[in-house]
Amino acid sequence: MAGEEQDTEAKIKRAAEQVFLEYGYEGAKIRQIADAAGVNIALVNYYFRSKEQLFKSIYMENFRAFFGRIVMMLNEETPLEVKIWKIVDRYTDFILDNPLIPIFILAENRKGSDVFFKELHVREVIKSAYFTKQLQEEVSKGNIRPIKPLHLIMTIVGNIVFPILARPIVSYVGDFDSDGFRQFMEERKKIVPEMIMAYLRPV
Amino acid sequence: MAGEEQDTEAKIKRAAEQVFLEYGYEGAKIRQIADAAGVNIALVNYYFRSKEQLFKSIYMENFRAFFGRIVMMLNEETPLEVKIWKIVDRYTDFILDNPLIPIFILAENRKGSDVFFKELHVREVIKSAYFTKQLQEEVSKGNIRPIKPLHLIMTIVGNIVFPILARPIVSYVGDFDSDGFRQFMEERKKIVPEMIMAYLRPV
DNA sequence: TTATATTTTAAACACTTGTTTAACTTCACA
DNA sequence: TGTGAAGTTAAACAAGTGTTTAAAATATAA
Numbered sequence: 001m002a003g004e005e006q007d008t009e010a011k012i013k014r015a016a017e018q019v020f021l022e023y024g025y026e027g028a029k030i031r032q033i034a035d036a037a038g039v040n041i042a043l044v045n046y047y048f049r050s051k052e053q054l055f056k057s058i059y060m061e062n063f064r065a066f067f068g069r070i071v072m073m074l075n076e077e078t079p080l081e082v083k084i085w086k087i088v089d090r091y092t093d094f095i096l097d098n099p100l101i102p103i104f105i106l107a108e109n110r111k112g113s114d115v116f117f118k119e120l121h122v123r124e125v126i127k128s129a130y131f132t133k134q135l136q137e138e139v140s141k142g143n144i145r146p147i148k149p150l151h152l153i154m155t156i157v158g159n160i161v162f163p164i165l166a167r168p169i170v171s172y173v174g175d176f177d178s179d180g181f182r183q184f185m186e187e188r189k190k191i192v193p194e195m196i197m198a199y200l201r202p203v
Numbered sequence: 204m205a206g207e208e209q210d211t212e213a214k215i216k217r218a219a220e221q222v223f224l225e226y227g228y229e230g231a232k233i234r235q236i237a238d239a240a241g242v243n244i245a246l247v248n249y250y251f252r253s254k255e256q257l258f259k260s261i262y263m264e265n266f267r268a269f270f271g272r273i274v275m276m277l278n279e280e281t282p283l284e285v286k287i288w289k290i291v292d293r294y295t296d297f298i299l300d301n302p303l304i305p306i307f308i309l310a311e312n313r314k315g316s317d318v319f320f321k322e323l324h325v326r327e328v329i330k331s332a333y334f335t336k337q338l339q340e341e342v343s344k345g346n347i348r349p350i351k352p353l354h355l356i357m358t359i360v361g362n363i364v365f366p367i368l369a370r371p372i373v374s375y376v377g378d379f380d381s382d383g384f385r386q387f388m389e390e391r392k393k394i395v396p397e398m399i400m401a402y403l404r405p406v
Numbered sequence: 407t408t409a410t411a412t413t414t415t416a417a418a419c420a421c422t423t424g425t426t427t428a429a430c431t432t433c434a435c436a
Numbered sequence: 437t438g439t440g441a442a443g444t445t446a447a448a449c450a451a452g453t454g455t456t457t458a459a460a461a462t463a464t465a466a
Contacts, residue, residue: 008443024310026229030424040445045425067372100313107227107310110303112371123376150377150387151394154366162361165368168315169270173326174353184353191354191402199398211413233454243415248455 009047011037016044017058021100025055025108059108063116066105069094070157071122074131080138084156085193092160092189096182102161126150144200152196159192160185212250214240219247220261224303228258228311262311266319269308272297273360274325277334283341287359288396295363295392299385305364329353347403355399362395363388 006014015037019028030051034041048054073087095102109116117123126132131149138144163170163185171181209217218240222231233254237244251257276290298305312319320326329335334352341347366373366388374384 022313024227024229026227029422031422041424042426042446043444046443051424103310103313106368107306109369109371110225110306114371114375117372117375122372123378126376147394148390150373151390154369154373154391155362155394155398157369158361158365159358162365163357165309166312166357166360168312168317169320169325170353170357172317172320173329175326187351187354188357191350191358195358195398195402198401198404199394201401232452234452244454245416245456246414249413254454 008037008039008043012039012044012047013054013058016048016054017062020055020058021062021104024104028055059105060116060119062101063105064120065098066101067122068120070153071125071129074153075129077130080134080144081193081197084196087156088160088193089189091157092185095160095164096185099164099167103165106165126153142202145202147200155196156192159188159195163188211240211242211246215242215247215250216257216261219251219257220265223258223261224265224307227307231258262308263319263322265304266308267323268301269304270325271323273356274328274332277356278332280333283337283347284396284400287399290359291363291396292392294360295388298363298367299388302367302370306368309368329356345405348405350403358399359395362391362398366391 012033016028016033019033019036022028023032030044031041033054034044037044044051044054048057070087070091073083073090076083076086078086126149129149135144135147135149135152139146167181170176170184174180174184176184215236219231219236222236222239225231226235233247234244236257237247240247247254247257251260273290273294276286276293279286279289281289329352332352338347338350338352338355342349370384373379373387377383377387379387
């Protein structure tokens with residue numbers, strides 16, 4: 001009876017997000033979404049024209065959350081090493097709070113139409129980024145060894161995200177409960193930046 | 204007209220693997236599998252009792268290929284550094300030759316029932332592994348710094364597999380064609396082992 | 407060849423899917 | 437208060453789903 005009431009459109013979207021994230025596009029059924037939202041099936045098509053359009057808006061939001069966030073952090077004007085530590089820390093927390101996003105984004109992206117990336121100006125944002133310039137400067141100062149930005153990004157993101165993608169296997173092998181897995185990820189907050197810096201520092 | 208004839212059961216399985224890998228369990232349709240195999244729909248259920256059972260057998264095979272392969276390589280009796288270089292090299296090649304396997308395995312594993320792992324003795328294979336002992340020995344000899352086997356495994360696999368999972372994005376951002384992406388992965392064959400060794404070597 | 411089992415087929419079945427319809431209710435406002 | 441718009445509903449629609457059936461074709465063996 002508290003302020004939990006939302007307008008119908010928002011209720012549907014919230015329910016759809018939950019269902020799509022858990023089951024994917026094909027696995028999610030409109031009736032399931034309607035049930036989760038507690039509304040009539042027809043209302044889903046009344047507010048959003050089709051399943052595909054509803055999915056698309058949710059996909060875009062989560063794509064932006066998943067990749068936009070890392071790009072934003074990369075472009076903060078912070079010294080490189082501090083930045084890497086900070087990104088790993090904050091991105092790990094983000095992924096732990098939203099563990100379904102990575103597999104959702106990547107699985108639905110198998111067919112991979114350019115459209116999404118173009119609409120989000122992904123390439124431009126990275127090419128013209130402060131991060132790219134920062135890396136070049138650190139290299140020419142002799143502070144770090146040369147590395148392509150994309151390799152560094154893949155290393156940061158992959159090291160954080162992959163254990164989440166493989167979480168059932170990781171938890172089974174490591175015999176982790178929910179807290180155990182969280183602690184495993186906390187350990188990586190130290191390992192991953194140290195490893196990256198160990199590589200980057202010139203010999 | 205050459206020796207391309209197979210028995211029906213094998214034809215169905217081969218077609219099913221291709222379709223399941225590309226579209227996932229929900230996205231794959233029996234009629235599509237039957238068409239790809241060039242057989243009547245009913246034959247799919249004649250040879251395999253149901254869609255689920257057909258899927259299960261294919262999933263198991265690919266799970267074994269995906270994780271079994273890395274476990275096997277980890278347990279070869281080779282000096283640690285040599286081994287890491289070799290694994291990254293060979294596993295990268297394997298993933299490049301079978302790029303659909305990782306997202307297939309991980310996406311279908313969202314719900315993550317223990318059953319598969321138990322049947323494949325995943326935990327035991329890792330716990331009692333030569334690799335685990337080897338790591339401990341290297342640590343006590345002072346050759347490397349302490350690290351949990353699972354962290355090292357996640358780092359190796361994540362660094363190789365993640366770019367494949369994010370391939371559409373990577374290729375778009377890096378403006379790669381098929382060869383360009385392959386070359387990007389070839390570069391990682393050097394970066395990833397060097398980074399891991401830079402971390403492991405004691406200060 | 408004949409009889410028996412195996413394989414293959416077209417058709418249908420029962421059910422679920424996303425979507426639409428047309429009637430009904432609620433609301434805003436002149 | 438009355439009127440049109442917006443919101444909601446149960447029901448139906450057409451297409452697609454995995455699966456089964458019963459008959460036909462083919463292979464196997466006596």
